[in-house]
Amino acid sequence: MKISVIITLKKDVLDPQGKVIHQALDGMGFNNINEVRQGKYFEIDTKETNPKKAKDKVEEMCKKLLANLVIENYKIIDAQ
Amino acid sequence: MKSAVITFPGSNCDRDMDVALKKFGFKNKMVWHQDVELPKSDLVVLPGGFSYGDYLRCGSMASKSKIMQSVINFANSGGMVMGICNGFQILVETGLVPGVLLRNKYLEFICKNVFVKISNKDNAYFKNINNNVLELHIAHNEGNYFCTNDQLKEIEDNAQVAINYCDQSGEIKDTxxxxxxxxxxxxxxNKEKNVLGMMPHPERMIDPSLxxxxxxLFLKxxxxxxK
Structure with a gap:
């Protein structure tokens, strides 16, 4: 079963990489952008077959390793 | 005095730290990250470098390595633990010291000498040191210290700030x-002042000819x- 996780920086945390990407896009002519924030995306293929259990385990992974909750939020996308 | 320097895959200041500690009288042992037990030590040092290639977040993977549980227990029982550069990044990921280290504001890797002001001398690391300002070397890509407003208030209330970037005279300014x-x-x-995390490398400033x-001064x- 595959579960995906998206990690984003919290609202108040400075994202210099996002800023530079914004500037680059701006320079390429994409002038309608308010802000760019860069994040991370994970695909976790687990042997677990119970979706609820799999999701709970991934949540534990997010809290313990994948995200740093001081600066980041995580969002688990349900198993497909 | 006995010390231990932990080597993680990707550490590159571990041997410099070993040389520096020995120069000033520590009996130092190198400890591999997959070891479970720390040797009997008075000081444990997490050295600089790029542990685990800085994958995921700097220090995140090293903070979960086998030896770290012993390091955390040692710190929680009052043992002195010092994290330099990547070691500081590892410390914040363990939660032993509050906050995080973000990518440098202007996205460049910074490698230069800086001045830091010693902001708290009421601890085993800086007690009795004559200088108020030290010139040390920094070399990092993620040294942009950040924490929440609540954490900052707690850090300030408990006088947990150890050193601040400043000029030669000790003035702390944005510039x-x-x-x-x-x-x-x-x-x-940390709150108890037995754990210190810092970005500058004291081990790189131990030889006047280099x-x-x-x-x-700091290590002596x-x-x-x-003692």
Whole structure:
């Protein structure tokens, strides 16, 4: 079963990489952008077959390793 | 005094730290990250480098390695643990010291000498040191210290700020902030002040013919405080 996780920086945390990407896009002519924030995306293929259990385990992974909750939020996308 | 330097895959200041500690009288042992037990030590050092290639977040994977549970237990029982550069990043990921280290504000890797002001001398690391300002070397890509407002208040209330970026005279101003760090913070303690994390490398300033001697001042003072 595959579960995906998206990690984003919290609202108040400075994202210099996002800023530079914004500037680059701006320079390429994409002038309608308010802000760019860069994040991370994970695909976790687990042997677990119970979706609820799999999701709970991934949540534990997010809290313990994948995200740093001081600066980041995580969002688990349900198993497909 | 016995010390231990932990080597993680990707550490590259571990041997420099070994040389520096020995120079000032520590009996140092190198400890591999997959070991479970720490040797009997008075000081444990997490060295600089790029543990696990800085994958995921700097220090995140190293903070979960086997030896770290012993390091955490050692710190929680009052043992002195010092994290330099990547070691500081590892410390924040363990939660032993509060906050995080973000990418430098202007996205460049910074490698230069800086001045830091010692902001708290009421601890085993900086007690009795004559200088108020040290010239040390920094070399990092993620040294931009950040924490939440609540954490910052707690850090300030408990006098946990150890050193701040400043100029030669000790003035702490935005102009002397190399990486965007909150309040120019270059190093912090845990509440009890037995754990110190800092971005500058004292082990790189121990030889007058190569660099400066302010690292010597710090390490000499440290071992004297511990005796």
């Amino acid at each position: 002397f902030n190399p990486n965007g760090s909150l309040n120019n913070i270059a190093g912090i303690f 660099s400066g001697e302010d690292g010597s 003072n440290l071992i004297n405080n511990m």
